[in-house]
Amino acid sequence: NVLIFSMHRFSYCCGFCFPILLLLGATCVVLAILVPILGTRLTRSQVSERVTLLPGHPTFDQFCNPTLPLWKSIYFFNITNPQEFQDGQMPIVEVKGPYSYREKRTKFVKDISSDGTKLTYTQQRIFHFDAADSAAGLSENDVICTINLPLVGTIAQIENFFPNASSVLKQFVADFFLEQFAPISIYTQLYTCHHATELVWNYTDPLVQLLYSNIVLKFLHKTLPQPYIQIQLNNSVNDTQHSIIYTGSDDIERIGQYIQWNGVTRLGIWPLEDANYINGTEGLFFHPYVTEDEVLQVFLQDTVRSFDITYVGRVDHLGLNALRFELPNTTFESAFTRSENAKWSSWCPDGLIYLGVTQDPVVPIFGSKPHFMDGDPSLRWNIVGIDPDPGVNRSHYDTCVDVEPTTGVNIQVQNILQLNIQLNRTSLFPQMKNLIQETTYFPIMYISEHAELTEDFKSFLEDHGLREIQTAYIIEWFAVALFSLMALVFFVISLVSCVWFVQLRKLQDNETTPVVPSTIQN
Numbered sequence: 172n173v174l175i176f177s178m179h180r181f182s183y184c185c186g187f188c189f190p191i192l193l194l195l196g197a198t199c200v201v202l203a204i205l206v207p208i209l210g211t212r213l214t215r216s217q218v219s220e221r222v223t224l225l226p227g228h229p230t231f232d233q234f235c236n237p238t239l240p241l242w243k244s245i246y247f248f249n250i251t252n253p254q255e256f257q258d259g260q261m262p263i264v265e266v267k268g269p270y271s272y273r274e275k276r277t278k279f280v281k282d283i284s285s286d287g288t289k290l291t292y293t294q295q296r297i298f299h300f301d302a303a304d305s306a307a308g309l310s311e312n313d314v315i316c317t318i319n320l321p322l323v324g325t326i327a328q329i330e331n332f333f334p335n336a337s338s339v340l341k342q343f344v345a346d347f348f349l350e351q352f353a354p355i356s357i358y359t360q361l362y363t364c365h366h367a368t369e370l371v372w373n374y375t376d377p378l379v380q381l382l383y384s385n386i387v388l389k390f391l392h393k394t395l396p397q398p399y400i401q402i403q404l405n406n407s408v409n410d411t412q413h414s415i416i417y418t419g420s421d422d423i424e425r426i427g428q429y430i431q432w433n434g435v436t437r438l439g440i441w442p443l444e445d446a447n448y449i450n451g452t453e454g455l456f457f458h459p460y461v462t463e464d465e466v467l468q469v470f471l472q473d474t475v476r477s478f479d480i481t482y483v484g485r486v487d488h489l490g491l492n493a494l495r496f497e498l499p500n501t502t503f504e505s506a507f508t509r510s511e512n513a514k515w516s517s518w519c520p521d522g523l524i525y526l527g528v529t530q531d532p533v534v535p536i537f538g539s540k541p542h543f544m545d546g547d548p549s550l551r552w553n554i555v556g557i558d559p560d561p562g563v564n565r566s567h568y569d570t571c572v573d574v575e576p577t578t579g580v581n582i583q584v585q586n587i588l589q590l591n592i593q594l595n596r597t598s599l600f601p602q603m604k605n606l607i608q609e610t611t612y613f614p615i616m617y618i619s620e621h622a623e624l625t626e627d628f629k630s631f632l633e634d635h636g637l638r639e640i641q642t643a644y645i646i647e648w649f650a651v652a653l654f655s656l657m658a659l660v661f662f663v664i665s666l667v668s669c670v671w672f673v674q675l676r677k678l679q680d681n682e683t684t685p686v687v688p689s690t691i692q693n
Contacts, residue, residue: 196661203654222459222578224290224418224426225283229631230456230580234427235278237455239582239628242621243298244269244305245371246541248556248614250316253362259605264556264614267315270367271305272298274620281413287420289430291413297406300368311368318592318613319363319602321376321400324534326600327593331533361594361602370616373401403473416452423459426579427452429470438475440528443514450477454572454586455622457579467496469572471586473618474538475529476515478502486573488582488624491632493573500545522546523591523612535593541568541617542589553608578632582624589617 222230233239246268256262275297282291300311365374412433419426429449430436438447451468461467463482470477480496487493505521506513516525522545523537530536543550544561551557561568573583591614596606 196658196665199654199658199661203651203658207648207651222426222456222580223420223423224416225287225420233580233631234456235280237276238631239455239622240625241274241276242301242304242619243272243274244619244621245272245367245616246270246619247315247317247367247370247616250318250362251556253316253360253364256607257361257602257605259607261553261555261607262613264554266556267306267309267313267367268616269304269306269619270309270311270313270371271301272371273301273304274298283418288418289415290418291415293413295406296404309367311366313367314364315367315370316362316364317370317615318594319359319361320534320592320615321378322359322361322602323592323594324530324532325378326597326603327535327595328532330595330597330599359602370402372403372405376400419458426458427456429453432470432472440475441514442516446476446514448477454584455581457574457581459577459579461494461574461576461579463494467572467574473529474524474526474588480570480572483571486583488573489626489629491575491582491624491629493582494576496572496574498570503539503545519593520547520550520612522550526590537591537593537612539589539591539612540570541587543612543614544568550612553611554614557614575632580632581622582628582632584620584622586620587617590615 221228224231224234246266247270248264249267250256251263251265252260277295277297278292279295280290280292283289302310359378363376413431414429414433415431417425417428417430428451432449436449438449441447449470451470454469454471457467465482467480468477469480478498479502481499483495483497485492486495501509501512503522503524504512504517505519505523506515506517508521512524516528517523519525519537522543523539526536526538527533539546539550540561541564542558542561544565551559558564568587569585570587571583571585572581574580575582591612594603594606594611594613596603596609598604
C-alpha cells in the first residue's frame with residue numbers, strides 16, 4: 172500500500188510538472204527568438220541616431236573635419252627618350268613615385284533644411300607635400316618629361332572641329348593654326364618637361380596663353396577657361412558651388428547620398444540621361460548595416476561620374492572586421508564589349524574609361540587601372556617600361572573600399588586611377604606624323620587616393636558607439652544561447668517527466684488489477 176501510494180504521488184507530480192516544464196520551454200524558445208529581433212531593432216535605432224549627419228552627432232563632426240588620414244600619391248610615367256619617341260622610335264618610360272601629399276579636407280555647412288533631412292555645404296581640399304611618405308630621393312622639383320597635353324588637346328580639337336571634312340579642308344585648318352600661332356606652334360614639341368609639382372597641380376604654357384587670348388577663338392566661342400594648364404585643384408573652395416546631401420534623419424539608407432553636386436542636380440556631360448544622374452555618396456561612408464549582397468554607389472568628383480562597387484570578401488584592420496568592395500571589371504569594359512558602357516562614351520579598347528568630357532575644352536583623356544591591368548594587352552605594346560604582368564601587384568593597383576558594416580564608415584580606402592592620353596598619328600602636324608603606332612593610349616600618371624585605419628580613428632569609432640554595439644551583440648547572443656539552453660533543459664526534463672508518468676501509470680494499473688484465481692479441478 173505504501174508503494175502504491177508513493178507511485179500515485181510521483182505520478183501526480185510528473186503529470187503536474189510536464190505541462191509546466193513544456194510551457195517554460197516554449198517561453199524560452201519565444202524569448203530566444205524575440206531577443207535578437209528586439210535587440211537588433213534597438214541597436215539599429217541607436218546606430219541610426221549616432222550616425223545621422225546633424226549637429227551634435229559624432230558623425231557630423233567627422234563629416235566636417237575627417238580625422239581618418241587622407242593621402243594622394245602620384246606616380247609619373249617619365250619619358251626618358253622624348254625626342255626619339257617623337258621621331259618615330261618606341262617610347263621608353265620609367266615610373267617615378269610616389270610623390271605623396273597629405274590631404275586636409277574641410278566641409279563648410281551652409282544650411283540644414285527645416286525638417287533636418289538635407290544638408291548644404293561647400294568643400295575645401297588642401298594638399299601638403301610629404302617627403303617622408305614619398306619615395307626616397309624624390310622632390311617636388313624633380314623634372315618629369317611627359318606628353319604635351321595642350322598640344323595634343325589642340326590638335327584633337329582641330330581634327331574634331333570638322334569631323335566629316337575632307338583631308339584638304341583639314342589640312343587647310345591645320346595650316347591656318349600653324350600660321351596663326353607661329354613660331355610657338357612650329358617649335359612646340361609632342362613632349363614637355365616640368366617640375367613634378369607643376370604637373371601635379373598646374374603650370375603655364377605659351378601655347379595655352381596664346382590660345383586663351385586669341386581673338387578668332389573668342390569669336391568662335393572656343394576660348395579656354397584659364398591661361399594655364401590645371402591638372403588638379405589645391406586649396407580651392409568656391410562658395411557659389413554648393414553640394415546638397417541627405418542627412419539620413421528621415422531615411423538612414425540615404426545618408427550622405429548626393430542631391431546636388433557643385434551646384435547641379437544633373438551633370439549634362441554624358442550622352443545618355445541615366446549617366447548624368449549624381450548617384451551615391453562621396454565614398455568615405457555609407458549607410459549603417461551594410462551587407463555582403465549590396466551594390467554600393469560612389470560619385471567621384473575627379474571623374475565626374477558614379478561607379479558601382481561590389482563585395483569581394485572580408486578583411487581585418489587593427490582587429491576591426493570590414494567588408495571589402497571593389498570596382499567590377501565590367502567598369503573598364505569597352506562599349507563594344509558591354510553595350511551598357513556606351514552611356515559613358517567608352518568607345519575604346521577594353522581596360523579604359525573615357526574622361527575627355529570632364530575637361531574644358533574636351534581632351535582625349537582616358538582612365539585605366541595602373542599599367543593597364545585587366546585591359547587589352549595591346550595597350551602595353553610598344554611602350555617600354557610598362558609592367559608586363561600588372562596582375563601580380565593587384566592589391567596595389569585595384570580600387571577598393573573597406574567598410575565597417577555596422578556603422579557604414581570606411582576604415583580603409585584606395586581609389587586609384589591611371590590617366591592616359593590618346594595619340595593619333597596624323598600627317599597634318601609635324602609633331603605627330605612619325606608616331607610608331609596609328610593610335611597609342613599613352614600613360615601620363617596614376618593617382619592613388621588612400622586612407623588607412625589608425626589606432627586613433629579606431630578609438631574614435633569605439634568611443635562613439637561601436638564598443639557599446641559590440642557589447643550589446645555579445646549580451647544579445649549570450650541571452651539567445653542561455654534561453655536556448657534553458658529551453659532544451661526544460662524540454663528534456665518535461666520529456667523525462669512524460670516518460671515517467673506513462674511508465675508509472677502502467678505500473679499502477681498492474682498493481683490495482685485484481686487477480687482472478689484459477690479454477691481447481693476436483
